[in-house]
Amino acid sequence: MTPRLTVLGAGVMGTGIATLVIAHGIPVTLVDIEPAVLERARASVDRQLRHAQLLGATPDGVAPGELTTSTSVADCAGSLAVIEAVSEHAEQKDKVLREVSGIVAPGTVLISNTSGIPIDELAASVERPGELVGIHFMNPPYLITQVEVARGPRTSDRTMESVRSLLDLVNRRGIVVNDAPGFVTSRLLHPMINNAARLVGQGVATAEDVDALMTGCLGHPTGPLRTADLIGLDNLADSLVALSERLGDAAYLPCEHLLDKVEAGQLGRKSGAGFYEYA
Numbered sequence: 038m039t040p041r042l043t044v045l046g047a048g049v050m051g052t053g054i055a056t057l058v059i060a061h062g063i064p065v066t067l068v069d070i071e072p073a074v075l076e077r078a079r080a081s082v083d084r085q086l087r088h089a090q091l092l093g094a095t096p097d098g099v100a101p102g103e104l105t106t107s108t109s110v111a112d113c114a115g116s117l118a119v120i121e122a123v124s125e126h127a128e129q130k131d132k133v134l135r136e137v138s139g140i141v142a143p144g145t146v147l148i149s150n151t152s153g154i155p156i157d158e159l160a161a162s163v164e165r166p167g168e169l170v171g172i173h174f175m176n177p178p179y180l181i182t183q184v185e186v187a188r189g190p191r192t193s194d195r196t197m198e199s200v201r202s203l204l205d206l207v208n209r210r211g212i213v214v215n216d217a218p219g220f221v222t223s224r225l226l227h228p229m230i231n232n233a234a235r236l237v238g239q240g241v242a243t244a245e246d247v248d249a250l251m252t253g254c255l256g257h258p259t260g261p262l263r264t265a266d267l268i269g270l271d272n273l274a275d276s277l278v279a280l281s282e283r284l285g286d287a288a289y290l291p292c293e294h295l296l297d298k299v300e301a302g303q304l305g306r307k308s309g310a311g312f313y314e315y316a
């Protein structure tokens with residue numbers, strides 16, 4: 038039987054991860070609590086798959102796996118692995134991981150795509166903490182071939198072996214890091230984006246000029262504020278709050294300019310406007 042994966046959360050990352058997996062011929066069940074989100078998700082996965090194919094980022098001669106959508110977490114039963122990509126709120130992750138953990142068979146790897154809530158904190162929600170691991174896919178997951186793997190102190194060797202096999206199936210390279218708030222990538226990237234937004238809010242430079250300086254002078258591929266729009270400003274603000282709380286450092290809190298944009302519904306690409314406008 039072809040292995041099937043379940044992805045929980047059909048937002049920016051859930052749809053991107055589903056695209057990556059089906060592009061490698063593996064069927065996916067994509068679960069979200071919002072039926073309207075699931076309706077949009079199917080079109081979004083189709084669009085991302087075409088984008089990946091156009092850029093030559095999908096394996097040759099592989100028929101895409103089937104995409105099934107569902108509003109029921111119970112549909113994760115029988116999956117090879119479950120990838121959690123719900124909003125960056127510890128209580129939402131706790132609720133959904135608790136539920137999944139009671140459904141899947143022992144030996145099923147539970148993966149969190151959290152941007153930085155420590156894996157060992159999330160492990161308190163599951164029945165078998167050894168089976169939980171972090172795989173921090175980068176955005177867009179179907180184009181970026183490297184991922185950050187966060188191993189919790191209780192993640193078992195067997196789970197790490199399964200992670201290696203799983204990443205091989207989707208042709209991704211994992212860099213394993215130890216558990217910590219924000220791991221490595223969010224701990225470095227999120228404060229930089231926050232500071233970039235703060236500079237714009239203080240009128241030091243426009244978003245365009247901040248990004249131009251970071252790309253033209255410092256070799257950043259897109260600039261922090263274009264990256265912010267790709268991530269989603271609501272997710273960035275949530276991730277910064279999660280980091281600040283866990284590090285006990287108010288310097289990580291989202292700056293006023295970022296919060297004003299979230300308040301105004303300017304969430305980046307997904308809402309049509311953020312630091313930039315999108316057609």
Ligand SMILES: NC(=O)c1ccc[n+]([C@@H]2O[C@H](COP(=O)([O-])OP(=O)(O)OC[C@H]3O[C@@H](n4cnc5c(N)ncnc54)[C@H](O)[C@@H]3O)[C@@H](O)[C@H]2O)c1
Pocket residue numbers: 045046047048049050051068069070071074121122123124125126129132133150151152153173174175176267268269272276
């Ligand atoms: N956006 C990025 O670039 C990025 C990159 C790496 C990691 N992440 C992490 O990935 C996760 C998802 O981020 P996102 O940007 O896709 O968020 P998003 O807001 O775009 O999507 C989250 C989705 O989760 C759904 N959801 C909430 N509770 C649920 C539940 N109990 N069951 C099923 N679905 C549920 C919501 O309805 C929403 O559609 C977060 O932990 C985030 O920090 C995001």
